[in-house]
Amino acid sequence: MSQQHSNAVVVTGIGALTPVGNDREDTWAALLGGHSGVAEITRFDPTGMPTRIAAEVKHFVPEDHFDRKRLRRSERFSQYAVVAAREAVRDAGIETGSDPEARLGVQINNAVAGFPGIEAATDQMHSDPRKVSPYFVSSVIPNMPACEVAIDLGAHGPVNASALACASGIHALLEARRTILAGEADVVIAGGTDSAITPVMFTGLSNMGALSTRNDEPERASRPFDTDRDGFVFGEGAVVMVVESAAHAAARGARPYMEISGGALTSDAFHVSAPYPEGTHAETAMRRALATAHLAPGDIDYICAHGTATRINDKLETRAVRSVFGEDADRLLVSSPKSMVGHMIGAAGALSAMVTALAMRDGAVPPTVNLDTPDPECDLDYVPHTARKTDVHTAMVNAFGFGGQNVVAVLRKL
Template sequence: MSHHPSTTTAVVTGIGALTPVGNDRESSWQALLSGTSGVAGITRFDPAGLPTRIAAEVKNFTPEDHFDRKRLRRSERFSQYAVVAAREAVEDAGLTLDGDPGARVGVQVNSAVAGFPGIETATGRMHEDPRKVSPYFVSSVLPNMPACEVAIDLGAHGPVNASALACASGIHALLEARRTILAGEADLVLAGGTDSAITPVMFTGLSTMGALSTRNDEPEHASRPFDADRDGFVFGEGAVVFVVESAAHAAARGARPYLEISGGALTSDAFHVSAPHPSGGHAETAMRRALSAAHATTGDVDYICAHGTATRINDRLESAAVRAVFGEDADRLLVSSPKSMVGHMIGAAGALSAMVAALAMRDGAVPPTVNLDTPDPECDLDYVAHTARKTDVHTAVVNAFGFGGQNVVAVLRKP
């Protein structure tokens, strides 16, 4: 691989995904376009007695189909998801990574919750019999492990990083990959987000916060972003990974980019550990700065893939922030929330949104926000209710807002 120390544009040339509605990129995308929900009753554990008994699980995933027994013993599900998605992204990009020690391939795979299930399992085993705790326990649950497992699997010897920005982790990975490429620190970066933490303790904790939907009797209608009858988010899981490289590097090997990562911005509410700032002003600032960094105007943007969690306050604040930033352009924008179908994939959520933007550009279609039956009067944008919309998408904004007040916005362009 050649060295491009000064490059001006970072592009996405490969995408891999494992989501609650599909075990690869294309099946996930077709399900999202058709408005298919991946929310159902929890199968990962017995949720009897909990207020919330539904989740958006990855389905029909058999780790043994992808990994040998030794590898399975040392890895957690959130790492396995990342590796499977990364393999698909590399294949999609038409790459062969041969593990050459000189190869300038980096990895930036972020997670919000890390190895929560492993910690829960090991804690139970320790109380039962300390000898039952796996010698791989500590290494498997670390937040950097998905990135490291991807590097090990694909022979990536460049910079390997992991950052935790709660629910904004997945889109931050794409911006960090862009920074790495533009700084000339790598030729390629495998970047994305992953999480898998559907466990009793997690659900008990989120339930006591009052964060989760309790619409257990009609799971596919539980996630209702921007709807007046929304009652909390649906917890999800999965992974989305991208191949990011400089435009020059992609052109030299004849790769076709999905999109250009034009710019982005991070701000902090610096307000509360879980509640967003009531003004929404810092999310607004992130959007303004991201547009400025991308040299884009509000008139350039066709589509916003919203954070849209279906929590009472988040949806209203995001809608108000979009209106404040876009002004009269807000009324012609298409805005949608894939969380209405896949729930909140936590550390993978922002990466899923970037995938939606990429494939919307490719196919000229924006997936819907399902379950938007009674729009909240305070959420007054065009959320593409119920059915996908055919439209050309040239410039998209992806919003992601995380616990702790972390706001990350990316601007993505059709190449």
């Protein structure tokens, strides 16, 4: 192993629960095939609401995974995280258990915590306070998915949770990398999760004007970089990865998907929901991420874009990419999986990292669907409509969140 890679941090396992598949490989097949998971909302009755569509996880039966006692104390965003973590651990071949000396940590991030439980408990409080669950508080707080995963796997190392809005999922991988490089753990179970398809959430986002209202064509509603985009499609799910030092992976004979080579965080420090004009600080995050990975713009093959299908964000992300990459921008492949799974909020960045890892494995980049009329101000190669066979060696993942949080990761095939 070269000195360059002796301190590397790698991904050795991936698990997923998404609007287009209940595991990693089904999700990947759907994304490569350009299949959308957007449909009419079933979680509640959306009649009369401006937006009646979402990207829900389908065919998930909690009782298939948890006993009744555990279901009573947990919210869906925790359940998703545990199921995805179990798959990731199996994929990595990691032995877990109750050894308190094991250097196994957890970093599961989310953006909106247990929103459905909060709404339900509020309704119960008004009708009969005695019906509010004694597990209400412990089930909805934002650290609970990480704690539930730790309990499930017997992880006694550092267990953390952070909320960086829509940048939460990719931040989890960077924080896992930091934890390992700091010597605090050998392995970290890391990713993002969210499940908040509720009437109050949709009412608030609709009043903000953030959501697509293309209710009559759900599968065509999420349109990143298209002239006719009218907002993002709200989604849910979880993506979790096993992150470990390359030395630890080599010692146990594991084959990594990729290296987490570097990353950066910046803040717009500008507005609670609007991005900074010109995308200046997103651009800075991209430049710093490249610098931490000791790479130049010309080294990147693929960008898994934030690509939400909102008017401003898509334009500013494109502008930032062009500023950072210059002439290299025209040869880059850029795509947005949100065109098929919607915006999975706290899990979105982790989903993008999974897409990148599997693109490296299989030599194929998934498409940006619904890109029928490209916006003249969004003029990169977004891999429209159909997946493209190509070797991906080094990639960038962009994730930007409310409050002006910009998180960029650089990932490399080994």
